[in-house]
Amino acid sequence: MPVPTPNLYPDFNIVRLSHVEYAVRDIMASRAFYIDTLGLQITHETNDTLYMRALEERGHHCIRLVKSVTPQANVLGFKLFDEDDLEKAAAFFAKKGLPVAWAENDFMGKTLRTRDPWGIPLEFYVQMDRLPHIHQQYNLYKGVRPLRIDHFNMFSSNVDESVGFYNEIGFRTTEYTEDEQSKKLWAAWMHRKGGVHDVAFTNGKGPRLHHTAFWVPNPLAIIDLLDLMATTGYVDNIERGPGRHGISNAFFLYILDPDGHRIEIYSSDYQTIDPDHEPIKWGLKDPQRQTLWGAAAPRSWFEHGTVFEGTDVLEPALSAQPIIAR
Amino acid sequence: MPVPTPNLYPDFNIVRLSHVEYAVRDIMASRAFYIDTLGLQITHETNDTLYMRALEERGHHCIRLVKSVTPQANVLGFKLFDEDDLEKAAAFFAKKGLPVAWAENDFMGKTLRTRDPWGIPLEFYVQMDRLPHIHQQYNLYKGVRPLRIDHFNMFSSNVDESVGFYNEIGFRTTEYTEDEQSKKLWAAWMHRKGGVHDVAFTNGKGPRLHHTAFWVPNPLAIIDLLDLMATTGYVDNIERGPGRHGISNAFFLYILDPDGHRIEIYSSDYQTIDPDHEPIKWGLKDPQRQTLWGAAAPRSWFEHGTVFEGTDVLEPALSAQPIIAR
Amino acid sequence: MPVPTPNLYPDFNIVRLSHVEYAVRDIMASRAFYIDTLGLQITHETNDTLYMRALEERGHHCIRLVKSVTPQANVLGFKLFDEDDLEKAAAFFAKKGLPVAWAENDFMGKTLRTRDPWGIPLEFYVQMDRLPHIHQQYNLYKGVRPLRIDHFNMFSSNVDESVGFYNEIGFRTTEYTEDEQSKKLWAAWMHRKGGVHDVAFTNGKGPRLHHTAFWVPNPLAIIDLLDLMATTGYVDNIERGPGRHGISNAFFLYILDPDGHRIEIYSSDYQTIDPDHEPIKWGLKDPQRQTLWGAAAPRSWFEHGTVFEGTDVLEPALSAQPIIAR
C-alpha cells in the first residue's frame, strides 16, 4: 500500500506535539533522572507529580509525571492553532465515533480528551500557561541540555491504518519503510512542525509508546550525557547508541528512565516544511535505515515499549520482526 | 509603536523564504567562494549564471548568480503553500497598487513578480524543480556544510512600516529592538517557517539587503570555515564573528563574497512555531543584543549593504546608528 | 604480578613511537582508504609503495605501505633522542641476544633493525627527513583529520613478560587490567611521549598487531568519518564504536583497512608526563574498562589481528578471553 497523499487541508490545524504524561512509581527516582541527569527544568512539583519543560520551551510543560503503582503512558498532548480548531477537532473525533471529553488540566486551557481508533489517549489544546524564556540563562544548561520535545514513536499493530488516520488529521509522511514482500508499511515518520516527525509508527504489538524524544543542540551534548550516565549509576539505562539514523539522518541515543519509559535524545534532522516534500522510502532489509553506520539495535529495542492507559495491545499485522545485524 | 498583533490568517500562505538572485561581476570568482569554500552544491551553471542549493534542500536552488557589471540583489524569492495562494498573492499586491507580473524563471513553475512598498523586488512561486536528496551523500560535505537557506536581513528606512507590511502578509515577530527614547522599532525579526526569522529589518539607509544567511549544523562547522578562509586567501572577507547573538541566540559568522554581498553563517536558533509565541524585546542600548558575549561589531557591519535592483535608497527614520562597544 | 617499577633511566632514550610498515595487497585500494577516506597526506608514492604523514607531523612518514601477496605488519618504528642512543640501543639488543642490523630505509637516517624477545620487528632511528609544516593548510583537512600517529596495540602471549621487557627500555605503565584470579596482567598501556600509551599489550595469540591508532582533534571528526565511511562503501569496515574507553578515557572508533589491518581513531586521552604518575588498575570483570558506556565489543575485536613479518604466533598465557556484554 503506498503512502497516502498528504492532506494539506485537514479538518483542524495541529501545530505540533506538545507533551506526554507518564505514570511512574517513584517521583524522586524520576526526578533524579529527568532533572539531575537529563537537565530538564522543573516548572511545578508536588509529592505525586512533576512538571518539566526543556530549555527553549515557553509552554508550561512538555512532560508531566504522576505517581502510580504501574508505569504507563497516560496521554499524548498536541497543541492546536486556534480556538476554532478545538471545536473542529471535537467534531472530527465525534464523527468517527471516538470518545470526546473536555479535561480540566492544571496549567492548560480548554482541553479535548479523546483517543485514536486504536485507543491511544490523546489530548488537544490551544492554550497552555506561558513562562518567561530561559534559553539564555546558560547557568541552567546541564546534562544533555534538552531544548525541546521533538516527537513520539509508537508501536502500531497496523502501520498502514495508523498512517491513514494520522494523515487524515494532517500529519505528512517524510520517510517510511516498506516490507518488500507484502508491500505493506513497516514504519512511517509523520510531521506537523516541519521536522522529520512529530509522530512515528512501527510495526509491533500495539498500540504502545516506543519512546518520547528530546531535541539537543549537537552530538557533543549526547556524548556528555553518556559520560555522565556511565559514571553516576545509570550505565544500565543506556540502551542503544550513540549513532546516526539512516531514517531522519539524526544523531541519536536511546536511554530508559527508572520505570523503563524509553527516551530518545535526538539532534540534527532536517527541514520538511514544503508541502511537496517527497517522502523517502527505505527497504526493510536495508541495515543502514536504522543505523547509518551499520550497528544493530539490541533485541530490547524492538520488543520493549510502554503500555498506554486503558488500551488493549494487539498482535502486529506483520510478523517476524527482523533484528538486523551486519 | 508596539509590535503589531500577528496576522494568523493572512490573504495568502507563505511557506518560507526560498532563494535570492545576486548580480555578480565574475562568476568564476563567485564559484570559488560559494562552491569551493562555502560548500554549496552546483545545480546548474552556464558562462553567465550559477545555480546552487544547500545540502538538505530538494528545491532546485536557494541562490542564483547572474553575471553583471554592477553587484546588486535582483530579487528575493518565497515559496507559497498552494496554487490558490499564488492568485491570492497577486490580488493582494494588485490591490495595494504594487506591480504584478508573471515571470518565466528556469527551473520554476508559475512565478509572481512584484515589489514591496519600498521597492524590494520579490517573487512568489509554488513549484520549483525538485531534485534527489543528497543530505546523506557525506562525501559532498565540504566547507561550512551549508544545510539550507535560513533568512534575509534588510536595512529599512522605516522599520515600523516594514514590520507592519510584512506582518500583514503573515510574518510573525519573534524578537525586536526598540529605541528607548522614540519608542520606535529599531529592528525586528519575523518568521514564517518556525525559526527566529525568514526576514529581518534594521534601521538604516534602505531598502538594501544586509545579508542572506545559511544554516549550518553546529559551531564547529563555522570554526572550520574560518580556518579554511584564513588560509586560502579569504582572510579579508571575514567581517564579524564568530559569536553568539543575543537576539536569536544563534551562533554566527559574517563574511563577504567577492562582490561584497554579505553572507551570514548561522546555527542553532530556536523553534517559534506556536501562534502565541511572545516576541522578546531588547533595548537599543543593550550591548549584548548583538553579541551576547559583548564584542562590538565593526563599522562596516552597520553601514555596508547590497542595493536592490531598480530601487531607490532612502535615509533612515531613526538617526545616530550606535556602534556599541563594551 | 604487580606492574614493574618504572625504569626512569633506561639504557637508551626513546622519544616516541614513529611509524609502521604494512604489507598490503592492493596499493590503490589502500590509497582510497588512507588518503581519500581517512585524510592522511601522501609524502611519496610508487607503484608498489605509499608513504603518508598526518597533518601536524613533520617527519616524512608515520605509515608506509608496501605491496605484497600477504597482508602483514613488517615493522614498528620508534624515534630515539640522539645519535648516542642509537649505539646504546644496538648494544642493549645485542646483549640480549636479539638480532642487530642496520637498515637502509628511504627518507631516514641510520636505522637499527631488531626484534623484541617475541620476534616483533622493530626499528629505531634518530633522523627522518623533515618536511615543511602543513598543519595550517586547512584546505588539506579531510576525512577524520588525522593529526598524528598515537600508539600501537599488540596481542601478547604473555603480557607480564612483555610489560617487563618494554619497561626495561623505558616505557612507563599508565593503566592496566589484572586477572582477579591469577593476579596476572591481562593488558597494559605504556608510554614514552606523555600520553596514555605509545604501546599496549593485551593477552591473546601473539605477538600480533591489534591496531595502530591516529590522534584526531575531537569526537565530531570521528562522527564525520563514520558518516563518510557509511555512505562511500566502507560500512562493513566499521568494526567497533564510537565510544568512550574506560581505560585511557579516550573517544574511539575501530575500523579495518582493505587488508583487515585495524586502525583506531583516537581522541582526548590525558597527560601522563610526571615520573610519579600512578598507573590505574582495572579488574578484568569490569565491563566499563573497555567501553565506559557499557557497550560490548564484537567478537572480531578480541580475535582478529595482523601477523608480524617472520614471527611465530603463540597461544596466550591466560585463557578464556571474556567477551563482556552488559
Next chain:
Amino acid sequence: MPVPTPNLYPDFNIVRLSHVEYAVRDIMASRAFYIDTLGLQITHETNDTLYMRALEERGHHCIRLVKSVTPQANVLGFKLFDEDDLEKAAAFFAKKGLPVAWAENDFMGKTLRTRDPWGIPLEFYVQMDRLPHIHQQYNLYKGVRPLRIDHFNMFSSNVDESVGFYNEIGFRTTEYTEDEQSKKLWAAWMHRKGGVHDVAFTNGKGPRLHHTAFWVPNPLAIIDLLDLMATTGYVDNIERGPGRHGISNAFFLYILDPDGHRIEIYSSDYQTIDPDHEPIKWGLKDPQRQTLWGAAAPRSWFEHGTVFEGTDVLEPALSAQPIIAR
C-alpha cells in the same frame, strides 16, 4: 639574533610547568570565578587561601590563591624529574648568583625557591601530594571543563635574553616572532612537556605575567564558557576571543579574573616532542600570527599584565608595540 640552538642536555631536568600562586583581594570573589564559573576543583581552602586542580591533574594543585591587599603573581612553579635534579638546579642558580632558598610549602615536598635574572619568582620541586584521579567523575565537569594547566606567558623587557636563559635550562623554542627591522626577537614560545609551550615571552614592560593558560577539551567548551560568563555577570571579564591563534594553532579565549589576572583558555595545539622539531618563524607585521582569522586584539591585551612579587618592571628593549588590525 637567531633563536638559540636547543640545549638538549641542560643541567637539570624540568618536566613541565606546574602551578602558579596569585595574590587576590577577595577569596570568595575568586572562588566564584575559578570554581563556580571555570570549573576548577577545590583541593584545599581556608579563609585566606584556595588551592585548586584541573580535572585530569593528580598533583595537589595547579593554582593557589592567597588573600592580599594587592593583586600580584607570587611565584611560578615547575616540576623536576628526580631528586638529583633539585640539587643540580640549586647549584645552577647559585652559580648564576641568583637567590637559592628552600621553601616549606604545604602539600609539597622539598622546594627550591629562586628567581630568574629579571627577578621572576620561581619554585622547583619533585614531589607534590598526589590525589586520586577524578577525570572520569563526569558529574564534576562544569564550566569550561579545565583539564590541566598548560603554560605561562610573560612580558619580557628583553626577549632575546629571556629566551637565552630559559633555553639554557632546557626550554626549547617552538615558534617565535622576529622584528623584521632589528632582527631581534619580539616574542618566543618554549616548551618542556611536548606542546607548543610551557613558557612564552613577549616584548613589553617586564617582567610581568601576561597570563596563565588552562587546557580544555575542545572549542565547544570555550563557547559554553562564553555563554555562561555572558549571562552570569562576567561579560566584562571577557577580553579577547574566541579565535584561532596563528602561533600555536590553538583555539583560544582570554578572560580576566576579579583581580585582573588574565587567564587563557586554550585548546588543541600540537605535539613538539622531537628534539629536532624546527621552530616556526613569524614576522611582526603578519596580522595572522596573533589571530589566524585576522581579528585584532584589544589594546588592553598588549598593555595589561600582573606584576610579580618583589620585582621591578623595566621598559622593553623594543618600542612601538604594534596593535595590529585588519
